[in-house]
Amino acid sequence: MAPPLGNDVHTIRPEHRHSRRSVLTGVAALGALGALGAAGCTRVASASGENGGDLLDRLRAQGVVRLGIAGEIPFGYIDRDGRLTGEAPELAKTVFKRLGVARVQPVPTEFGSLIPGLNSQQFDVVAAGMYVNAERCRQVIFADPDYQMLDAFIVRKGNPKGLHSYRDVVAKKAKFATGTGYAEIQYAVDAGYKESDILIVPDQVAGLNAVEAGRVDVFAGTALTVREVARRSGKAEATKPFAPLVKGKPHVDGGAFAFRPTETRLRDAFNVELRKLKKSGELFRILRPFGFTEAEMTDMTAKELCRG
Numbered sequence: 001m002a003p004p005l006g007n008d009v010h011t012i013r014p015e016h017r018h019s020r021r022s023v024l025t026g027v028a029a030l031g032a033l034g035a036l037g038a039a040g041c042t043r044v045a046s047a048s049g050e051n052g053g054d055l056l057d058r059l060r061a062q063g064v065v066r067l068g069i070a071g072e073i074p075f076g077y078i079d080r081d082g083r084l085t086g087e088a089p090e091l092a093k094t095v096f097k098r099l100g101v102a103r104v105q106p107v108p109t110e111f112g113s114l115i116p117g118l119n120s121q122q123f124d125v126v127a128a129g130m131y132v133n134a135e136r137c138r139q140v141i142f143a144d145p146d147y148q149m150l151d152a153f154i155v156r157k158g159n160p161k162g163l164h165s166y167r168d169v170v171a172k173k174a175k176f177a178t179g180t181g182y183a184e185i186q187y188a189v190d191a192g193y194k195e196s197d198i199l200i201v202p203d204q205v206a207g208l209n210a211v212e213a214g215r216v217d218v219f220a221g222t223a224l225t226v227r228e229v230a231r232r233s234g235k236a237e238a239t240k241p242f243a244p245l246v247k248g249k250p251h252v253d254g255g256a257f258a259f260r261p262t263e264t265r266l267r268d269a270f271n272v273e274l275r276k277l278k279k280s281g282e283l284f285r286i287l288r289p290f291g292f293t294e295a296e297m298t299d300m301t302a303k304e305l306c307r308g
């Protein structure tokens with residue numbers, strides 16, 4: 001559970017420190033998630049790890065693939081009409097149809113439960129725009145990223161403190177906030193910000209509210225989500241996207257589908273179709289309605305991101 005917004009200090013448990021970001025849902029989406037949860041709780045059958053796994057064959061035979069989603073806009077969520085949507089589910093619909101699997105079925109869970117749920121057979125694939133990093137690559141295998149992402153800040157109109165990087169936040173002693181489980185926690189800490197001084201809020205909407213109310217000077221999140229939430233504000237704005245420093249070097253994150261380590265055949269087949277969509281421009285057409293721009297398209301590979 002996210003801390004109350006009145007808390008100014010919240011310690012992040014180590015296992016959450018490198019999560020991409022927290023669950024984000026609207027009231028209507030939460031209701032729909034609950035309704036769908038019961039339908040998606042049956043475990044999938046265990047797959048053989050021989051010859052790259054047999055899950056692809058079984059998915060074709062049963063005609064449906066179960067997607068682990070985390071109820072987060074715009075990556076994978078249930079809309080107000082109870083329909084599965086988001087950049088990852090929409091991409092999954094296209095790719096799996098090409099692979100001979102007609103339907104996708106959502107299995108909602110919390111973001112932190114996606115990898116455990118995948119590896120315990122609760123669903124077939126993670127379709128939540130999950131960032132690829134070395135820690136996760138020790139637990140699952142990833143397709144190549146379908147998007148890349150920089151960070152950005154929500155600040156007061158005019159950016160009075162001139163905050164454009166995590167180092168700026170530290171140097172100017174700005175009051176800093178980010179979301180529960182966001183990767184931005186570690187980026188700020190690496191820049192020298194004291195973790196116990198970070199205000200942790202549930203999501204970017206709460207972050208916007210904190211900036212507008214003057215409780216913090218800056219909220220950090222992904223460029224896409226920050227851009228979308230700040231554009232409706234009369235008191236705050238989004239900064240230009242930037243790459244956080246990791247080990248002293250600019251770092252660009254990439255989000256991708258995750259598979260069980262035994263299912264290399266399914267992952268490889270997914271990658272083949274993903275590359276075709278990238279080459280034809282169809283991938284961008286699928287992602288654009290969710291706020292993605294040409295700047296978020298990428299040719300990065302999971303292999304290079306897994307190296308850290």
